[in-house]
Amino acid sequence: MTTPTPTTVTLNNGLQIPQIGFGVFQVDPGETSPAVQTALQSGYRLIDTAQGYRNEEGVGQALRETDVPREDIFVTTKLTNSEHGRDKALRAFDGSMQKLGLDVLDLFLIHWPLPMYDEYVETWKAFEELLASGRVRSIGVSNFTKEHLQRLFDETGTVPVINQIELHPRFPQAELREFHAQHGIITESWSPIGQGKGLLDEPVLKEIGEQYGKSPAQVVLRWHVQLGLVAIPKSVTPSRIAENLDVFDFALSDDDLAKIATLETGERIGPDPATASFR
Numbered sequence: 001m002t003t004p005t006p007t008t009v010t011l012n013n014g015l016q017i018p019q020i021g022f023g024v025f026q027v028d029p030g031e032t033s034p035a036v037q038t039a040l041q042s043g044y045r046l047i048d049t050a051q052g053y054r055n056e057e058g059v060g061q062a063l064r065e066t067d068v069p070r071e072d073i074f075v076t077t078k079l080t081n082s083e084h085g086r087d088k089a090l091r092a093f094d095g096s097m098q099k100l101g102l103d104v105l106d107l108f109l110i111h112w113p114l115p116m117y118d119e120y121v122e123t124w125k126a127f128e129e130l131l132a133s134g135r136v137r138s139i140g141v142s143n144f145t146k147e148h149l150q151r152l153f154d155e156t157g158t159v160p161v162i163n164q165i166e167l168h169p170r171f172p173q174a175e176l177r178e179f180h181a182q183h184g185i186i187t188e189s190w191s192p193i194g195q196g197k198g199l200l201d202e203p204v205l206k207e208i209g210e211q212y213g214k215s216p217a218q219v220v221l222r223w224h225v226q227l228g229l230v231a232i233p234k235s236v237t238p239s240r241i242a243e244n245l246d247v248f249d250f251a252l253s254d255d256d257l258a259k260i261a262t263l264e265t266g267e268r269i270g271p272d273p274a275t276a277s278f279r
Helices: 029-042 056-065 086-100 120-133 146-156 174-183 203-212 216-226 238-245 254-261
Strands: 008-010 016-018 046-048 074-079 107-110 139-142 162-166 186-190
Touching: 029 046, 029 056, 029 238, 046 056, 056 074, 056 086, 074 086, 086 120, 107 120, 107 162, 120 139, 120 146, 139 146, 146 174, 162 174, 174 186, 203 216, 203 254, 216 238, 216 254
Parallel strands: 046 074, 074 107, 107 139, 139 162, 162 186
Antiparallel strands: 008 016
8 A cells, every 4th residue: 555645835934844744742652652653654744743742752762763764754843831931942942852853843833822921922033043043944833813923923024834723624713714824824723633522423524525435534634635724633543543644535525615614613622822821
């Protein structure tokens, strides 16, 4: 069986990022390295971790042990919430690089804006320093609203390459996606298949999948691809890891997309970025 090759989208700095990546949120540190190695063997070339996931070392081990060349793998990590501010952010980046075993990171994200602490602009300026140093190839954000993004534009002049946000058919974020498109920001989806909260049980997804010989999860991931998004599904099951990437040999019709649009509820699974304050 040939491994699928994910399509890519182009970031505003000219770099390419695969549209389907492998996320390691809530993957046990002891399971991380084998899961990432399985993902790489299955054809994934985007790996997404975070300081707060406490499994960067496992990702680093997988990167050392895989036979996939480093230059073919796009690695993302994120600044944890307790490390906002210039000096803390720079130290935290050093810690991530040591755990990952990397000299250069492909993408570094601010994980949450935490607007009540009013430090994310200062933190973003530290990210600009890291970008200028050449130690990171791209900088972006996660869970930022239009208001948070606008403030970055107004006060720094550096536009993030990506905003990684909760996004799935029940919470499609059309308004924020449009704002991203206007400013050249790629939208990346976390919890892209709904975190096991019932989305994949929707009959309409099963019906669509049966037309193509695909699972409901594959239908949803194909939906992300056709919207031009980047999605990072997570699994530790080898068959599911492979299945989640196998979405590049079919296309949803306009009718399919219209049916999926009926699943929108406007309800989040995760915290609201405007009020999330955890550190």
